[in-house]
Amino acid sequence: MTGTGIGAPVRRKEDQRFITGKGRYTDDLTRPGQAHAYFVRSPHAHAEIVKIDKAAAEAMPGVLAVLTGDDLAADNIGGLICGWMIHSKDGTPMKAGAHPALAQGKVRYVGDHVAVVVAETLAQARDAAEAVEVDYKLLPAIAETAKARSSKVVVHDVAPDNTVYEWHLGDKDATEAAFKKAKHVTSLDITNNRLIPNPIETRAAIGEYDMGTDTYTLYTTSQNPHVARLVLSAFIGIAPENKLRVIAPDVGGGFGSKIFIYAEETVCVWASKKVGRPVRWNSDRTEAFLSDAHGRDHVTRAQLALDDSGKILGLRVHTIANLGAYLSTFSSSVPTYLYAPLLSGQYDIPAIYAEVDGVYTNTAPVDAYRGAGRPEATFVVERLVEVAARELGMDPAKFRKKNYIKRFPHQTPVIMNYDVGDYGASLEKALEMADYKGFNKRKRESAKKGKLRGIGFSSYIEACGIAPSQAVGSLGAGVGLWESAEVRVNPTGSVEVLTGSHSHGQGHETTFAQLVCERLGVDINQVNIVHGDTDKVQFGMGTYGSRSGAVGMSAITRAIDKVIEKGKKVAAYAMEASEKDIEFADGKFSVAGTDKSMAFGEIALQAYIAHKFSGQDLEPGLKEGAFYDPTNFTFPAGMHICEVEIDPDTGVTTIERFTAVDDFGVVINPMIVEGQVHGGIAQGVGQALLENAVYDESGQLVTASYMDYAMPRADDLPSFDVGMTVTPCPSNPLGIKGCGEAGAIAAPPAVINAITNAVGHEDVPMPATPRAVWHAIHKAKAPMAAE
């Protein structure tokens, strides 16, 4: 390890511009002649559009255009797509309802896009939007997940019972057999609360049409600009890819919500040609609450079959997953292939059978949100395991240990083949760090103060580094999930890395540069990371699913390998030696067995001046690219322990201790990884204690602002104790597993397990708000009072 190489806690290069206000986000960009878009959104959860009268709005000052779904249809602009085909048990394809970027005939959720007004100023656009007269015929709405299938309301005609699919995974017969021979069955009804992503930067888009070249440029808040271009081009049909450039400049957080291709950016690009001006839109916070794709929202019945020694025999899960009013870009995969394959957790479970019903409701679309399916799976498994241990009177840590997978590779009954891990090591380290032995003493001390104390565990696993393209293709994915990289060495030896990964808070400009330092021995300030522009980077699949390290950096590694190979050829000519005698180490090419060597930068210059070799024998220049397709998922895993104290008078839960021990494989920058863990835990605690997206029965979003949607704040959180264990990942060249989602996946069950431990029963909903916990305590006390 050099001071800035792999494993060094290098300060983030990008922070200089971010913390001095010099970041350049989409909304910071100003295009000559730009006009402003404002969307007319549905105030109703479900209604037919009888008529839209644009005349008054069109006559308002500054208005350039008022466009509706009819205009989209007239221009043959296609609808938004869902890129992952899921088939039901009976083999029928999922029932995807049409999803026009501006409503055609019907609105299906509050915030649905009805029309767009483009005007000289935002204020004018907004004034005119109020003058667009929409005649709605109101329809009854369905918002509740569990009732969607039995509702008489039909969200899409293609799915008369609001069922997108009835999907399943695993061996039903083997699982039934396991339950037949079980000595004990633990059953749990679980609701995984709906969340709103809330990145600090709201979504934004600028569409710009250049009449001279007949090309479009879209500046947008995207986690994957190439996928955005592909979808806008190949499916929505705005322009061929060579006529469309997508730029995602600095992006302020995404958490999944900026993966998807939404109506707004589609409309901005399309409208820019119609009005002949750049068209910009920036979501306000209310629009973000209403129209960013939401996360989670599962209702699950889960059962665990056990023998009399506490060994798990089988797991049976039935989940209803709310997909909202339309299928968002990757929505169909989240509660299916990103969920059920993780239901084995860290445990050796011989038989698993999972059924998932995806449903339409009159709510905002639901799609991937930090963790995407894996937090939902972990919540099911870790709640169930904790409750099983309690029911059997076993220590929850020992119960887990007894059932851990101990030999690798391990084939689970639900697709995944775990390559490596040491779950016992994480457990032991976490128990030590959390002072598990001292818990009872602390509980007694709390009791003396009239407080309830509880401890909860979460042995999570996730599948990251998505994903082997062939494997996901066979499961219905519309794309491959490899990554690309190009390493361009300049004549003076400085390096530019073009990557298909996209940084929106992860610190790639630092970690990717650390890899280059480590491998090429160049100074970190001589390395630039270029991303987020389809005209610069040839192609890429973007950043989500903790894939940028495991997949994105593997692609860079392969390209670096090729640069070194080429460098050796140049060095052989330059030092008049045989290529097989050239060695490369510590930034120097040297001739084995001699004192002859040349620095990396000198060889770069030789490659470009091409004086020492014939251009016919060896191509000048030093630039290599690679596409890396992973051979397996990666499996970060660990143990999180949460300790809470509850005030029974108010129901307020205080997290007293939070210990996280994670195995992320090889870590490039421990400081950045720790930051990712902290942020993830904060989001997980947010889900466990505070955050909840609530629709009322009529489909109005009750929590459409920070007045009602509770985000975690610094004083809701303790100082975290973070530790690591390392089993390098064998399936990629760097041994990386990924760290971006772990905290959000692990924390919710740890917190709820701690609260239920303190309260003494399992009937505590998530989020465990003070109100919910107070009622839970009250409920626990009630039978005692009757005695």
Add this chain to the structure above:
Amino acid sequence: MHAFEYHRPSNVRQAAALLQKNEDAKIVAGGHTLLPTMKQRLAAPSALVDLGALSELRGIEKKGRAVVIGAMATHSDVATSDVVAEAIPGLAKLAELIGDPAVRHRGTIGGSIANNDPAADYPAACLGLGATIITNKRKIPAEEFFTGMFDTALEEGEIITKVSFPIPAKAAYAKFRNPASRYALAGVFVSKRGSDIRVAVTGAGSDGVFRWGEAEEALAKRFAPKSLDGMSPPAKGMNTDIHADAEYRAHLVGVMARRAVAAATGR
């Protein structure tokens, strides 16, 4: 935000005249409720009369047995005032619990009580200390001032100039914050001034701030937390929303009342 006229008068008389001339005009003090509402286009006054230049409405002073606070004093002014800290520390503490630093440096006491948000903190202090609200026309006892959710005794064109708080022997405020907004889910201000015992509750009642008579009677016997053991107001009449149902709110009022008395008596 829709277009509006903007006025910045330099004295109360001018302000009153402007309000009289523009029927649809609104007073803006700190603007922390009005401006967001206007931005969301939920309010569209034809004119704003900004009291920001009225230095006569600032200032905090002790006058006899009362602390008199100018209507344009910010929450931060009150929270950091030596006069308030010395005479009614519970009031300074209350101001410190309002919103966040940005809100506390803009929001004003006059604006807060004129708005009478059912979850705001100041109405509890006014009622809980038996304050007098002084306007450009008259003096209004707190009991008569708060007339229901977002409703006050203020007449058209009437401007709050000062609030006079009698100095109690003991007083404190306990607040249970809404986890999202951090407004009061249940806030209780208690005070004792001779035989005048007051328990004022904000955030919980479905009709805004109210005095909890039963608790006042119990505390009259002995001003100690124990006097309120097991007590809470009836759940009927309490608010229900996604954050707290009526039963929980009623319970919280009891808990906060006990905590306020404990703080007031140094227990």
